Amino acid sequence: MEQPGRSQAGEKAIDWDQALHLYERIIASENESLQIMATVKLGRLSSSAPETVLSRTLPILVDLLGRPLNDSGPSIQYAAAYCLNCLSRRDDGSMAVAIGQSGAIRCLLGLLPQSEASFRRVLMKCLWRLVTVGSVNNRVTVARTGGLEVLINMSASFTDNTRRYLLEIVSALALLREVRRVIINLGGLPLLVESARSGSMVSRARAAQAIGLLGVTRRVRPMLVNLGVIPLLIELLQVGDISAKLVAGNALGIIASHIDYIRLVAQAGAIPLYAELLRGTEPLGKEIAEDVFCILAVAEVNAASIAQHLVGILRGDDDEAKAAAAGVLWDLSSYKYSVSVVGISGAIPVLVELLQDGNTDLKERVSGAIAQLSYNEGDRAAMADAGVIPLLISLLQGESEELKDNAAEALINFSEDPLQHDSVSEAFNSPSFLNIQNRLIRIRATDEHMVAYTTENDVSSLYASMDGGDLILLEHFSQTFNI
Numbered sequence: 001m002e003q004p005g006r007s008q009a010g011e012k013a014i015d016w017d018q019a020l021h022l023y024e025r026i027i028a029s030e031n032e033s034l035q036i037m038a039t040v041k042l043g044r045l046s047s048s049a050p051e052t053v054l055s056r057t058l059p060i061l062v063d064l065l066g067r068p069l070n071d072s073g074p075s076i077q078y079a080a081a082y083c084l085n086c087l088s089r090r091d092d093g094s095m096a097v098a099i100g101q102s103g104a105i106r107c108l109l110g111l112l113p114q115s116e117a118s119f120r121r122v123l124m125k126c127l128w129r130l131v132t133v134g135s136v137n138n139r140v141t142v143a144r145t146g147g148l149e150v151l152i153n154m155s156a157s158f159t160d161n162t163r164r165y166l167l168e169i170v171s172a173l174a175l176l177r178e179v180r181r182v183i184i185n186l187g188g189l190p191l192l193v194e195s196a197r198s199g200s201m202v203s204r205a206r207a208a209q210a211i212g213l214l215g216v217t218r219r220v221r222p223m224l225v226n227l228g229v230i231p232l233l234i235e236l237l238q239v240g241d242i243s244a245k246l247v248a249g250n251a252l253g254i255i256a257s258h259i260d261y262i263r264l265v266a267q268a269g270a271i272p273l274y275a276e277l278l279r280g281t282e283p284l285g286k287e288i289a290e291d292v293f294c295i296l297a298v299a300e301v302n303a304a305s306i307a308q309h310l311v312g313i314l315r316g317d318d319d320e321a322k323a324a325a326a327g328v329l330w331d332l333s334s335y336k337y338s339v340s341v342v343g344i345s346g347a348i349p350v351l352v353e354l355l356q357d358g359n360t361d362l363k364e365r366v367s368g369a370i371a372q373l374s375y376n377e378g379d380r381a382a383m384a385d386a387g388v389i390p391l392l393i394s395l396l397q398g399e400s401e402e403l404k405d406n407a408a409e410a411l412i413n414f415s416e417d418p419l420q421h422d423s424v425s426e427a428f429n430s431p432s433f434l435n436i437q438n439r440l441i442r443i444r445a446t447d448e449h450m451v452a453y454t455t456e457n458d459v460s461s462l463y464a465s466m467d468g469g470d471l472i473l474l475e476h477f478s479q480t481f482n483i
Contacts, residue, residue, distance in 0.1 A: 014045070014048075014049075016049055016050055016053045017053070019053075020053050020056060020057070022038075023038050023042060023057065023060075024060070026038045027039075027060055027064070032075065032076055035064070035076055035079070036075055036076055036079045039061070039064065039076070039079040039080055039082075039083050040079050040082060040083065042057060042083050043079075043082050043083035043084075043085070043086035043087070044086065046083070046086045046087050046089075046090075047086070047089070047090075051090070051094060051095065054087055054090075054095060055095075055098055057083075057087075058087075058098060058099065058102040058104070059102065061080045061083055061084055061087075061102075061104070062080075062102050062103050062104050062107060064076050064077065064079070064080035065077055065080045065081065065084075065104060065107035065108065065111065066107050066110075069111075069114060074111065074114075074115070074119050077111060077119075078118075078119050078122060081108065081111070081119075081122045081123050081126050082122050084099055084104055084108075084126050085122060085125050085126040085129060087099060088126060088129040088130055088133060088134070089129065089133075093133045093134060093135075096129055096130050096133045096134035096135075096138065097134050097135045097137070097138070099130060099134070100130055100134050100135065100137060100138035100141055101137075104126075104130075105127070105130060105138065105141045105142055105145060105147070106141075106145050108123050108126055108127050108130075109127070109142070109145055109146070109147045109150050111123055112124075112150055112151075112154065113150065113154065120162055121161060121162050121165075124158070124162045124165040124166065124169075125165055127142070127147075127165070127169060128165040128168055128169055130142075131169050131172045131173065132168060132169075132172050132203075136176075139172055139173050139175070139176055139179075140176065142169075142173060143173055143176055143178055143179045143182070144178075147173070148170075148173055148179055148182050148183070148186070148188070149182070149186060151166060151169065151170065152183075152186050152187070152188045152191060155188075155191055164198070164199055166191075167191070167194055167195040167198060167199050167203065167207075168195070168199050168200065168203040170183075170188070170191050170192060170195050170207070171192070171195040171196070171199070171203045171204070171206040171207035171210065172203070172206060174192055174195070174206065174207060174210035175206060175209065175210060177213075180210060180213060180214055183214075184214070184220060189214075189220075189223055189224065189227060190227055192207055192210060192211065192214075193207075193211070193224070193227045193228065193229060193232065195207035196208050196211060196229070196232055196233075196236070197232055201240060201241055201244050202243075204236060204240070204244060205236075205240065205241075205243050205244040205247050205248075208233060208236055208244065208247045208248045208251050209247040209250075209251065211224060211229055211233070211251045212247060212250050212251030212254050215229075215251060215254040215255050216254055218258070221254075221255060221258055221261075222260075224255065225255060225261060225264070229251075229255060230252070230255060230261070230264055230265055230268050231268055233248045233249075233251055233252040233255070234248075234252070234268045234269055234270060234273065236248035237249055237252065237270070237273040237274075237277075238273065242280075242282055242285070245277065245285065246277075246282065246284055246285055246288060249273070249274065249277055249285065249288045249289065249292065250288050252265060252270060252292070253288060253291060253292035253295060256270070256292060256295050256296060257295055259298075262295065262296055262298055262299050262302065263299055263301075263302070265296065266296050266299065266301075266302045266305070270292075270296065271293075271296065271302065271305050271306055271309060272309065274288075274289040274292050274293060274296075275289070275306075275309040275310075275312075275313065277289040278290070278293075278310075278313060278321055278324050278325060278328075279313060279316070279318060279321045280321075283320075286320070286321070286324045289324070289328075290324055290327055290328050290331075293306050293310075293328045293331075293332075294328065294331050294332075297328075297331070297332050297335060297341075298335070300337045300338065300341065303332055303335065303337060303341040304341050304344070304345065306328070306332070307329065307332060307341050307342055307344075307345035307347060308345055308346075310325040310326075310328055310329055310345070310347065311325075311345050311346050311347045311350055313325040314326065314329075314347065314350045314351070314354065315350060319359055319361075319362055322354065322362055323361050323362045323365050326351070326354070326362060326365035326366045326368075326369055327365045327368075327369075329342055329347055329351070329369045330365060330368045330369035330372055333369055333372040333373045333376075333379075334372050340373075340376050340378055340379050342369070342373060342379070343373070343376070343378055343379045343382055348373070348379065348382045348383055348386055349386045351366050351369055351370055351373075351383075352370075352383060352386040352387060352388045352391065354366045355367060355370065355388065355391050355392075355395075356391055360400055360403070363395075363400070363403055364400060364402045364403055364406070367392075367395065367402075367403050367406035367407055367410070368402075368406050370383060370388060370392070370406070370410050371406040371407075371409040371410040371413075373410075374409070374410040374413035374414060375413055377417065380413065380414060380417055380420060381419070381420075384414070384420055384423060388410075389411070389414060389420070389423050389424060392407040392410050392411050392414075392427075393407075393411065393424075393426055393427050393430070393433075395407035396408065396411075396427065396430045396432040396433050396436075397430070397432065404432055404436060405436060408427075408432070408433050408436035408437060408440065409436075409440060411424050411427050411433060412437055412440060415427070415428075
């Protein structure tokens, strides 16, 4: 049982109001040695001090930081920076926010060019905590007080631990649009790429997100590629946690959206990694993989490899992954290739099997792919041999309108093939088929059915018109995954 007036550790309980008044008297004195000792002690005790008391010390600490440096060195400024760093470590981040509002950031940045060794390390560590633990407002303050310019200009002099803090500060700041412009204009892209290469995984993910945001700009994309972002993002897709993999996969897809880089991204080993995203449990990962596969598949050699991976997924046990894979095959079957990539991949028998065994969502995607494949004579023959026609006829009686539409579209294409016409005759007696046939005829009469295709010269058009729009370029990654 704790005795009255004593802590569990057996030490005398601190009267924090009295301690604050004592600290204020020491600071008001002209004894710098006592000021330094008292400030360092305040930092050491800050983890147990009430936040209301600590908040009242902030104006004092900022004033100490702003004092002119004397010939004996930055002793009092060092003590104040050390204390602020201790205060910023409070678990909920509230003190980091308060420090950012106190004016301390401007002082810390002002001292950096005059600092060296351990003093520089404590300044950088304090800034690092303020921008990574504190609010977005702290990042804005650093940016708008010229902090990024200071850091970039000094970047060559940061080594060891101080460089780690530099890189993580840069990755945090780069999530701000205004900072990304400064990074480009001041030649800071190499620093951002380095941030994505080293440091904590959270910091690397932030940098990868910024790279994706910058990569949207055609002028910047080649700069990033020349700095080696393709193998770097591939590495993050391999070793990162789920949030790092998502932002890296998204950023790499953005880089790949230029025709010059489609083959480079695939040759770097991206296709199996996106297949893993498609197999994964994260819905956003599946969406990213679907979109990037549609970009990479513009090159026929990539499409063949992608189709092989998709067939492997279709043979698995995950219905969601199979539905995503069927969706990609649906897109690939609409591309104009010299040969049917889907047909030679071995996907057709698997698709036909799933048309009878899959759940409704999966069947809808599979039937969409089959409908698209039915425009190709060779694929029609392969699907007929696999027994698809009776299955399509049976779907006309189902409850899903999308399934009936896709089945009817495929059957109409079979009926227009002299070699397959008789096999579809049973469908002509179905009211469902006739209704859909009439509707499709009207649609074709007003707007000829478009068989989507692309060539290697118009990948940007594909990128802009993909189902769902552009790649998942989400500024809120930082909120969703706490990066």
